[in-house]
Amino acid sequence: MFITLLKSKLHRVKVTQAELNYVGSITIDEDLMDAANLRENEQVHIVNNNNGERLITYVIKGERGSGIICLNGAAARKAQVGDIVIIIAYTMMTDEEARTYKPTVVFPDENNRLVNG
Template identity: 75%
Template sequence: MLVNIFKSKIHRVKVTQAELNYVGSITIDEDLLDAAGIMENERVQVVNNNNGERLETYAIKGKRGSGIICLNGAAARKAEVGDIVIIISYAWMTQEEAKTHKPMIVFPDENNLVVK
């Protein structure tokens, strides 16, 4: 049996852009994606700490080192620039794999940059 387990998260980043007229997704600084082990096009959940909204979309790479967090398309209606969000990814694992899995958690600085 497979279980869907918390794989990683980018904890408390600031939304820098919201682009309604875009096909969809969330643009995330490539450094943040790498640090959290999130792949481009991977399904992610976005939780908005400011208004309680939750949505699922897919990640696309943003410019490395830019700190960009941009909600695109319909997702742009779920947050405003300056809102604080948590971006979460999940993975399917066997129960045995899940017992030893250690999630990757990234705590960016106030500019959405990876803290080394």
């Protein structure tokens, strides 16, 4: 039997763009992807702290060091530039694996940059 647990989380990043006329997804700065152990095309859940919207989409690699968090396609209707969102990825594992598993949680600064320390 498998259970679903938190794999990765980018906590409280700021939406920098919303592009309605795009195929769909969320573009994330590659530095943030690496820090949060996210992969291109990986499914993620987006939670908007400003309006309560929740959606599921997939990751597109954004320019490294840019701080970009861009909701694309229909997802662009779920947030405005400046909104604070949480980006969450889940994984499945056995109960035995889950007993020692630790998720990756990243707390970027207000400009979507990694904080040293």
